[in-house]
Each structure stands twice: as C-alpha cells, then as structure tokens.
Amino acid sequence: MKHDFKVTLFLIGLFLAAQMVGLVLLRVSLVESVDDQGNRVVSFDESKVGEVPEMSGLGFLLYVVIGISVGTALVLLLVRFRKANWWRAWFFLAVFVAINFALKTFLSPPVAFVLAFVLAVWKIYKPNVVVHNLTEVFMYAGIAVFLVPLLNSMQNESFIGIPGNIFWASLLLVLISVYDFIAVFKSKHMVSMAEFQTESKVFAGLLVQYKVKKDAVVDKVKGVVSRSISRSVSKNARKADIKAAPRLSKTDRKDLELPRIDLDERKTAILGGGDIAFPLIFIGTVMFHLANVVSISQAFLESAIIVATTTVALALLFIFAKKDKFYPAMPFISAGCFAGYFLVLLI
Structure with a gap:
C-alpha cells in the first residue's frame, strides 16, 4: 500500500467528496424547458454557469489541450x-476564479465573489489541511461547471454510435x-512539478501530510544520531551492533543502549488536480446526456455509478502501489x- 491505511482512506474519501460535490453542482445547474414543438429540453442555466458559447468537439479538445500545454510550460x-x-x-x-464558478451555482454572485476571495486568501496565506482540501473540492467542481457546458452543443452529434459530447x-x-x-x-516533469508545488506549500490537488515514526540510536560519544533503524530490528541485533564498536568499554556500551529517540519522518500523500477534474468532466457530460433521455434526478443517480467505479479504481491504485x-x-x-459508463449503458 502506498500510504498508511487511514491516510489512504482519507484521500479516497476526499476524492469521492470532490466528485459528488461537482456532480451536485452540475445537477443544480440544469434546467428543463419545452421547445416550440413541445419537446422537453434540458440545458444549463446561464445565470449559474455563465454564457455558454457554441463550440465544436475539436474546438473544445484544442481549447483544453492548449490550455494545459501553456499552463504546464509556465x-x-x-x-x-x-x-x-x-x-x-x-x-x-x-483558486479564486474556480471557486467563484462553483459557488455561483447556489449563491448570489456578490456573495460567491466575496466568499471565493476569502477562501483563496485563506488557502494561500494561512493554509491548513482542512482549508486546503475543502477549497480543492470546490475548485475542481468549479472547473467542471465551467467546462462541461461547453460540450452542450455536441449533444445531438454522434461518432461511431457514441453521443458527440460523450465521445x-x-x-x-x-x-x-x-x-x-x-x-x-x-x-518525469510531472514529478518535478509535484515536488516544486509541495515544497512551496501550494499544491494543486488533494494533499495530506502524516508522520511515520522511526527508531534511532544516539551515539553518546559523538553526541549525534548515528543511524536510523527499523522498529522491527530485534534488541539482540542492536546489542550486536553496539558490541561491534571495539573502542568503547563495557560501561560505555551499556550506557549506549539506554538513550532511544523517535524520529518522525514526514510523508505527504497527494492526488493531482487533474486526477479530480477530468473524471468529473466526463461524469458531468454523461449526466447531461442522460438528463435529456430520462429525468434529471435519474440521470444524477445513474451518473453516480461512474463516481463509484472511478473511486474503486483509484483505491486499487493506492492499495497496490x-x-x-x-x-x-x-x-x-x-x-x-x-x-462505470458501461454499467450505465446496461441499465
């Protein structure tokens, strides 16, 4: 397992929360109407998601890919x-822009603006584990609220039997x-970026820090920690190491056994922001497509199946990594x- 069980469970729980919060915000952004022919139409409420421009599938793909490329280069x-x-x-x-997008789906624009600004300041200048991860949850939900509606115009297209927006x-x-x-x-540039962000204490993604205790021997002669050893090393093995020092008298060796200290090694469990945003974009797109076929509530529930399978897939990665x-x-x-989408098709 890549991290301690509790840390792994917490990180998976945060991922699940981010997916569900994003799905809920996309759900409340949907509205039903009737066209001139009396047909039911589901669309995004532009008072919540902003004006949605017409965009082709290739245009959407290029928009995202170019944005990622430029951002990565910078x-x-x-x-x-x-x-x-x-x-x-x-x-x-x-952070400010993305959270503002998320909060506008259920708050008035002025309130969303002020609250997003406060959370962004808090996150950058007075961070803690709760504020950091809470804002990350809403941040990537906001990105989904911004991007998913751009696929709206491809709803009626079809590629190899797959609805255009889902394709x-x-x-x-x-x-x-x-x-x-x-x-x-x-x-390996992704590793370099992750390490840089972690060191700067501003990481784009979920982050949980925890400590791993290690045993250490204090060298009384030098006054420093001589070596770190695992708790699994037996007491006899420790004595054997001490006896191997010929320059020390028996009294010195006996004294050397006594002082033991715990060294806390700090570890960081992370999950990048893209790992949260991109599945949410896919799941939100599936929900929008389903909402034009079944009720919005049923579309939401069926889309939650994909959230479940995606969470299981991430959990398996953490377990076997x-x-x-x-x-x-x-x-x-x-x-x-x-x-998850395959399971939804079977329903």
Whole structure:
C-alpha cells in the first residue's frame, strides 16, 4: 500500500467528496424547458454557469489541450527558476476564479465573489489541511461547471454510435491518460512539478501530510544520531551492533543502549488536480446526456455509478502501489470512468 491505511482512506474519501460535490453542482445547474414543438429540453442555466458559447468537439479538445500545454510550460519555467512566489500568485488567481464558478451555482454572485476571495486568501496565506482540501473540492467542481457546458452543443452529434459530447469527453480522458503516463514515467516533469508545488506549500490537488515514526540510536560519544533503524530490528541485533564498536568499554556500551529517540519522518500523500477534474468532466457530460433521455434526478443517480467505479479504481491504485514511488493516476481513473459508463449503458 502506498500510504498508511487511514491516510489512504482519507484521500479516497476526499476524492469521492470532490466528485459528488461537482456532480451536485452540475445537477443544480440544469434546467428543463419545452421547445416550440413541445419537446422537453434540458440545458444549463446561464445565470449559474455563465454564457455558454457554441463550440465544436475539436474546438473544445484544442481549447483544453492548449490550455494545459501553456499552463504546464509556465509551471516548468517557475520550477526551473524556483519562483515560488510567482506560483503562489498565479495559483491564488486560479483558486479564486474556480471557486467563484462553483459557488455561483447556489449563491448570489456578490456573495460567491466575496466568499471565493476569502477562501483563496485563506488557502494561500494561512493554509491548513482542512482549508486546503475543502477549497480543492470546490475548485475542481468549479472547473467542471465551467467546462462541461461547453460540450452542450455536441449533444445531438454522434461518432461511431457514441453521443458527440460523450465521445469528445472520452477522447479527452484517453489523451490525458497517455500524457500522464509519459509525464510521470518518461519525461518525469510531472514529478518535478509535484515536488516544486509541495515544497512551496501550494499544491494543486488533494494533499495530506502524516508522520511515520522511526527508531534511532544516539551515539553518546559523538553526541549525534548515528543511524536510523527499523522498529522491527530485534534488541539482540542492536546489542550486536553496539558490541561491534571495539573502542568503547563495557560501561560505555551499556550506557549506549539506554538513550532511544523517535524520529518522525514526514510523508505527504497527494492526488493531482487533474486526477479530480477530468473524471468529473466526463461524469458531468454523461449526466447531461442522460438528463435529456430520462429525468434529471435519474440521470444524477445513474451518473453516480461512474463516481463509484472511478473511486474503486483509484483505491486499487493506492492499495497496490509501492511506497515512495510516483504513479500516473489518470490511466486507472479513466478505466474506472469507462467501466462505470458501461454499467450505465446496461441499465
């Protein structure tokens, strides 16, 4: 298991919360109407999500891909020149805008604006585990609220039997999964960005810090910790190490056994923001498509199936991953999305 059980459970719970909060906000943004022919039509309430421009599937894909490419290039420049303060300023703006999008779905615009600003300031300048992860949940929900409606105009298209909006959302998942694999295992620039963000204490994604206790021996002669050893090492093995020091008398060796200290090694469990936002875009797109076929409430419930399968896929990654090693989460999460969508089709 990559992290301690409690930490893993907490991180998975945060991911699940982010997906459900985003799905709920997209759900409350949907409105029903009747067209001139008396047909039921479901669309996004522009008073909540803003004006939705007409966009082709390829246009949507290019919009997202170019945005990611430019953003990644800028972050890598900040990593290269160690400009942590510039990163904080940029991330502050991103947090503020995204949370504002999320809050506008159920609050008046002025209230959403002020609250988003307060949360962004709190997150950047007085961070703690609760504020950081709470704002991350709403931040990626806001990104989904902004992007999912852009796929609205492709609802009536079809590619190889797949509804147009779902086809393009699926293609986005595939491309992001391939990119994630390359960025983690090949170029490794994703690892560099994650380490830079963690060091600057402004990480774009879910983050939980925890401590792992390790036993250590204090060298009385040198007055420093001589070596760290696992708790699993037996007492006899420790004595054998001590006896191996020929320069010490028996009295010195006996004294050397007594002082033991606990060294707390700080660990960080993280899940990147893209690993939260992209599955939510796919799930929200599926819900919008279903809402035009069945009731909005039923569409919401069926889409929640994909949330469940995606969460299970992420949990399996955490369970079978090795400690202290980076993994691309998107291939696993995308597989969970597609598995869930297949189950929805069977209903």
